[in-house]
Amino acid sequence: MKNILGCSLLLMCQFILAQTPNAALNKPIDKTMMQSFAPTGTLRVGINLGNPVLAGSIDQSEPQPKGVTIDIAKEIGRRSHLPVELISFKSAGAIVEALKANQLDIIFVAIDPVRGADISYTPAYIEIEGAYMVKATSPIKSHDEVDVAGNEIVVGKASAYDLYLTREIQKATLLRSMNSQSVVDDFMSGKGNVAAGVKQQLEADAKRYNNLRMLPGRFMVIHQAIGVPKSRAEFEKITLYLSGIVEELKTSGFIANSMKKHGIEGAKVAE
Incomplete structure (x- = not known):
């Protein structure tokens, strides 16, 4: 009888988890880490319009940028329960300087040892x-x-x-x-x-x-990742938090589907 009851409970738990694939979203978020992550209450995201693989340019017909990085940024905002502000730049260098000046909370940028002096990186999401x-x-x-x-x-x-x-x-x-x-x-x-x-x-x-x-x-080969400023008190926890999201978005097919949606060729999801 106990074995039957135990099996029934196990099957019930598996069914519930299968119906809630985003159960991880309901986990308590470290409030101290989140205050360091988005100190203004809005997630300020740097978007590089100088790289067509990452984001599309803005014109009168498309007032908002679109692309893989925009999709990822919005998903991070959704999971973090934060409004997202997209701030566009024409070059990666300008984005890095804005991050160092504490004008941004996260950026999408190539992993580089020189930049690594000021930036903490997640694993790469695109190559x-x-x-x-x-x-x-x-x-x-x-x-x-x-x-x-x-x-x-x-x-x-x-x-x-x-x-x-x-x-x-x-x-x-x-x-x-x-x-x-x-x-x-x-x-x-x-x-x-x-x-x-x-x-x-x-x-x-x-x-x-x-x-x-x-x-x-x-x-x-350029490994594109999410970068956060090392000047933040909780930057290590923030990086770990974002790294988990990046890995989930890669394994779930989110990034591959985003690349397909935006017609990105010649690049691949990072391993």
């Missing part, structure tokens, strides 16, 4: 490729031919690619554009002989011009 582009008449055919004395690589200032190439490039020269969106325009106006950046951004910008080609492959 993006960094690529090179040259003019059709360029003698450069492969990545091995880029880091050569005399070559000039145009890259968005303070972007993940700028930080990476600053460490890795030994012989070529880096020429920095104002932001990632300016790279191809600067390149076509005569600046440098190689353009570097997000593969999708370069491909999209190249459609506005003729006689450009991408070098095959990639020069780096």
Whole structure:
């Protein structure tokens, strides 16, 4: 009889849990951590419009940005019972500076050791490729031919690619554009002989011009994560809290579905 009763209770619990997949949302949230997480009572989220994989640009027909990071931000707000304020920037560098100035609570940015001095990262949620582009008449055919004395690589200032190439490039020269969106325009106006950046951004910008080609492959893989300021008293708990959400959104298919909805190609959900 006891075994029958025990089995019945177990089956009942499994049924209840199956009907409440968001049961984790009902767990008590650490109030001290939440006060540090969103001190104004609103979750202020930095959105990088300079990376088309992460967010779409704003125009009169689309007054609000849209994209994977917006979907994730709103889901974090829902789970945290916080209103969300989306604050758009044209470059990752500007977002990082705003976070350091305590104007933002979370940002979506590439994991980088230099930024890591001030930013605590969750696990990556998306992997993006960094690529090179040259003019059709360029003698450069492969990545091995880029880091050569005399070559000039145009890259968005303070972007993940700028930080990476600053460490890795030994012989070529880096020429920095104002932001990632300016790279191809600067390149076509005569600046440098190689353009570097997000593969999708370069491909999209190249459609506005003729006689450009991408070098095959990639020069780096960018791991995009959520960043929080280390200046917050509870930043370690905040990072752990957000890391749990990120992992759930990856395993549940939320991020993959968001990428599909927004037509994102050439990137994948991080492992």
